[in-house]
Amino acid sequence: MRRAAAIAALALFTAACGGGTPAAGPASDGTFTYALTADPGGLDPAMGLMSVTNQVLSLAYDTLVGADDSGRIIPGLAEKWDVRPEAVTFTLRKDVTCSDGSKLTPSDVAENVNHIADPATKSPIYGVIVPAGMKAEADDAAGTVTLKTPEPFGFILESSRILFVACGKGLKDRSMLTRGTSGSGPYVLSEAVPGDHYTFKVRRDYAWGAGGATAKDLPAQVVLKVVPNEQTAANLLLAGTLNGAQFNGPDRARVEAAPGVAKEHPMSGNEQFFFHQGDDRPGKDLAVRKALTQALNLKELGGIVTGGAVSKPATGLVLEPRPCRGDSVTGHVPAFDAAAAASALDAAGWKAGTDGVRVKDGKRLTLRLLYSTTRGPGVQAGVEYMAATWQKIGVEVKLNGVLDTKLAESLNATQDWDAIWLPIGVTLPSQLIGFLSGPAAPKGANFAHLANERYDKLVAQAMGTPGEAGCALWQQAESALFDNVDLVPVVERTTLVAAKGATFKTTAGLFDPATIRLTGGH
Incomplete structure (x- = not known):
């Protein structure tokens, strides 16, 4: 679930x-x-996953820290903090009150974190906003709360900037939070x-x-x-x-x-596509993934998807303001070259059949291209452009448009796709680890069956390395994904x-x- x-x-x-x-x-x-x-929908901060829900909650709830336009962490409910690789201790402001007039305490903050981390809560933001395994300990006398993870976590401070803190009556009776608010923000x-x-x-x-x-x-x-x-x-x-x-x-x-x-x-996140790398899929072969990407004019594709609206080339995987600045994309995605794409498929053993569709070992080069029909006419036109382009180099393409509500089922349960147009909108690169590595779907969240050893190694190093040194490792990890054509960022949408x-x-x-x-x- x-x-x-x-x-x-x-x-x-x-x-x-x-x-x-x-x-x-x-x-x-x-x-x-x-x-x-x-x-x-429901307004309990522990259950808020959709962007529209969190937008509503942001009027009534504060966070421990915030971020300025450059991504630099600034004080919020916490006036200062001490960061270690596996823990961060916040010293709270002493003048904060909840909407019912009660004073905000470190125990309130700790209860928020531990409630989300409790398996009985079944919080959808556990492992996404609150890192897996995180626990909180409060010292009300000292005015501090400490958040700990079982292993070093490079973004242990940054993760708290998107954690809404409930307090007051709402902590005693969370049922009131479904259609009410109980926070320290400026509105109730x-x-x-x-x-x-x-x-x-x-x-x-x-x-x-x-x-x-x-x-x-x-x-x-x-x-x-x-x-x-x-x-x-x-x-x-x-x-x-x-x-x-x-x-x-x-x-x-x-x-x-x-x-x-x-x-x-x-900027509102990347528009991009993935290839399914399961054992029986064409995308398992790096040569095929690279050739299919080379066949596409990504600049032209980005313009189609965005309908000509203001946009810019993709430079990373995380929403602004990013905790790590820099460009992990440029120079790491195969450049447009239709002739080279066709030659690469020939070299990989995919030869044109009598009807023009390429065949290898008696199997046709067929791709089922999955996308969301609720993403608008730009995405529809974009996937049609991809299909037409791939058909020109001998690929049989079947478009499969589904509603957002069916997207997770198609990705995880049925696995009935070979390529997918899927936007990403996360605030920390660590939030993507489970989707880009680890157990493959349906046993895990790794829906594209990725197995990038360099990415895994760099992420393991980055997780225990806070600060600028860690950011350099995260940038290299993202580039490793693009070098291997595990996903192809096309454009940053606005x-x-x-x-x-x-x-x-x-x-x-x-x-x-x-x-x-x-x-x-x-």
């Missing part, structure tokens, strides 16, 4: 990062209204109407935000409206009914061209985050609620 949820996280944890630029505006007691692309949920809207009221006593941020100039109310239809969201934004929304589909261009709308284009009558900032798809301002007028 956790494995299927984790696989879905590759696609569903993808989110925008960035947002309307914060700017000084008139203080207001009004309402900031934002469009959610889907209903967030006052009304939840699933499928329609979620209303939050400001906490004017909030005074412990990053960089000294307070609730003094925040809107008195935030309303998150569930607007799954992007055309409707665009109409509402342009009419001034909404103050903010994000756009990825056909209506993006219309909002881009509209006057009076503030626009930013944060999301249009639009604002009207307000300014705000988001990071990795989460609100920075202390930056929300109403500017007046539309």
Whole structure:
């Protein structure tokens, strides 16, 4: 169950990062209204996997630390910390209170971590946000909490920047968190109407935000409206009914061209594809994987998938702001060369049959290309381009489009695919280890049956190496994947985050609620 949820996280944890630029505006007691692309479902932070759920939670919950635009860790609920390879000790601020007025304690933080790590909780974020095996110990007298892992973990500090801390009444009765909030953030949920809207009221006593941020100039109310239809969201934004929304589909261009709308284009994760490397699959052979990649003009493919929207070449596997800077992609992906691709397949023993489809040892070179039909017309056009290109060099391609809800089943249980278009949206490279190594599906989360010894060796070294030295190892590990054509990053997609009558900032798809301002007028 956790494995299927984790696989879905590759696609569903993808989110925008960035947002309307914060700017000084008139203080207001009004309402900031934002469009959610889907209903967030249950709101217990221990169970929040989807990006839309975590976006909602970010209004009401703080984290131990945060990250600036460069990825540098900055104080949050913790004012300082001491990092060791297998543990980090946080010293908490002393002025933080929960929404019910109770004081936040180290024991509260420890209870959050240990609850998620408890097998009985069946938390889908265990092993994704909270590292496997992590335990927490609190010292309320000293004001500290220590998070420990059984083995050294290079991102033990960084992992805490995406862990929402519940406190107060919600820890005593977690059932209230399904449709309520109990956190130390600047807003508290006052009304939840699933499928329609979620209303939050400001906490004017909030005074412990990053960089000294307070609730003094925040809107008195935030309303998150569930607007799954992007055309409707665009109409509402342009009419001034909404103050903010994000756009990825056909209506993006219309909002881009509209006057009076503030626009930013944060990166929202990679678009890429994998080959199934099971024993009976064509992708088992590196020569085949390389040839199929060489046949594709990845720059052209990226433009098709993004519909010509603002994008940039992929440079890594992790969402901004990355804990490790640098480019692990350039020079490590086979360059476009259609003639070389055809020659490589000939050399690998795949000869053209009477109908033009290549054959080896009596077996046709057939690929079942899996993709999500809910990813939009760009992805549909992109996989059709891939199929047409591969057919030109003698590959039989069968397109298999499925809904997101069926993607995990197709990847893990049925294994009925040879190549897959699958976006990635994670915040730490360590979150990908189980998907890119270890036991193959259906026994494990390694859905593509990867077995890259160099990647495994570098990751093992990186896990016990914090800081810059560890980052160099993580970069080399990613490059090892591309050298072996285990996955092929095509483009870094952007999301249009639009604002009207307000300014705000988001990071990795989460609100920075202390930056929300109403500017007046539309």
